[in-house]
Amino acid sequence: MKLNRTSFSAVAVLLASVALPGMSHATVTVLGWPGGSEETALRATVEAYNGQSGVTDADKVELLFFNRDGFFDKLQADMAAGSDAFDVNLVATYSIGRYAPYMEPVDLGADAGKVFGESVLKTMQFDGKQYGVPTDLSLHFMYYRKDLVDALMQDDAAKKKYAEIAKEHLGKDLQPKDPDSWTWDDWAATTLYFSKQVNSESPVRYGTVLQMKNLLFNMMVFQSLPRSYGADWMDKEGNVTVDSDAYKTGLELYKKLYDAGASPKDSLSYEYAETNAAYGSGQAATALQWNAAAADLTNAEKTPAVASVTGIVAPPAGPDGRADHIHGLGLGLNKNAKNKEGAVKFLKWLATEDAALLYARNGGSPALAPDVVAKVSKERPDLVKLGEFASKYGYVMNGATSAKALSVYELQAKEFTGYWAGQQNLEDALAHTKAGMQDLLKK
């Protein structure tokens, strides 16, 4: 009996020695965006937070990551099931409405506006309430080959050929221009000129790389084109306006370029990674791509073929000027959090200038107010461009933060790619999209 008691005590001591250090570890669990620069930046920022003397053991932060594939679906299932496995979770502009029922608004304090600017804070708001700290902003850059465009601008024979192609395929009298003053027609003429199928003398195989896979994120890339022609999901009265002339113009231009061979034949299966590979191979003259690709496409080690000759401008202009889709990733408070107090404390710290600068210096892409971004402009010149494009051209479609926003993108992806693939005509594609959007966006 005595032996048993001794054994029992020994086992208890052993278990306690194993369990107690675990308990003293982080008790604020943060579910972040896995992989890429966002994870690297968050890890470094959290390490700095945990190292602060004022942060007690009970409020230290532990990070949790799972795969990007199906991330938002898994998150939805977890949150709907009332999971308390994490206190702070990732949220994106286009999914705030979907997750708001399972989250709690958070007061970030008055200084957050000075760090990020009100328009960026709005990317994390739903029904007028702040649901998260904006950590990363995503928008699109027009990447182009400076060497090819410069050569075109300096060669009279090439200019003549360019004008002929523009007249034949677009029915317009156009001359080569500096990419920063491109309209969508100028860009289209350039992509046709640099496509072997249209111009056998082109030094590269394709003029552009269109992301046309049936995937919701590709619709975000595409929609800046119709937006610059005045497109919106809904008008002020809440009527769905996807069947507008602006959308028709954008959809037709994509199809025209794809059919003419200005984009790779497999573009209907292309998304982010394929686009980087195609442009990075040196066989495409332009690519409308996410800003996150800038680090790789301008890095000579990662993309030796084009890094030194890649220029970046905002997307081309339409009759309504330039437009650049923006959405933010951020971190917000899970309604079922086990340590709400610690979680709020962390979120408030994350919204301070020091934390935002730390996040930026470690590879994150926060959109910061001009006087704040100036402090990291030497290390992160791309953040200056990010902030500039976001403030000048950034937009969010009317309805794009609603609970069904992701489903709207899914619907558009299916219908629009069906049109581009020649499976249905434009009128049918827009009629199906309109009917579906009316159903999804009805109050």
Add this chain to the structure above:
Amino acid sequence: MAIVKRAEGRAYLTPLVGFLLFFLGFPAAVNLVYSISTVSFETLRSPTLSGFGNYAAVLADREFWGAVSFSMRFGTLTALAECLIGLFLAVFLTPLLAKRSYLMAPLMLPLMVAPAMIGLMYRLVLHEFAGPVPYYLFEWFGDSPAFLDVDNAFRTLLVVEILQWTPFAFLLFYMAYAAIPLEVREAASLDGASALKALWWIELPLMLPTLVIAFFIRFIDGFRVFDNVYALTGSGAGGSATSLSIYIYQAFFKGGAIGKAVAASVVLFLASLAVLYGLNWITGRRRR
């Protein structure tokens, strides 16, 4: 006298039956309730019964029938091709494998790879700027087809599936072919039957149960395909590569139409049950 008494048998079986009832029966029951309910992610724990509207919505949905058509074509064509190629390989490689059985290992390798990984692998292999296949096609012929455009995606997906799963059919047929008693072959040979006649009139009939079972297993697997198709093409341009499993996934997670998705899964379950009963009936009839 029975080796195991009835009561003992029940005692042995109870844990297994309990396990099956809990882990298969409970989700099935929840599925059935959801399929006749109005339910969303917000109301997962409190669905409202609403009759058979979800079934009506599924059966009236042109995309559902498109997905059924895709799955039927995909399942039938891949099962047929895998069985025919597997049979061919089994008959022609048996003499070789009898002497060098270690060759079986590399032939089985494709089965070891997860279907999602196969999808990702071919996404890379077929990519015009990163993949070896288009690279050599451009080198040799100056052009490469669009493997994943809307015209070719179905054929590409078929080939990818067939390349991965033919070894499974081959393995079954090889075992069945090798199990045919030597005396039967010798007797046929003594009676003057040619190799082709022996194959057609003796070996194939003896292998028929395995052929049928392999075909149905491969058909079911092809019919419910998800991973490699989704990794390669998503649901395809305009939804052209939407299998029934992808349809259910999209309706559930992407569209948030939980009742409709679950109703479609019940329809898939009933269809699978019908196929299995059909299989059972065929094998049962042969035994009689």
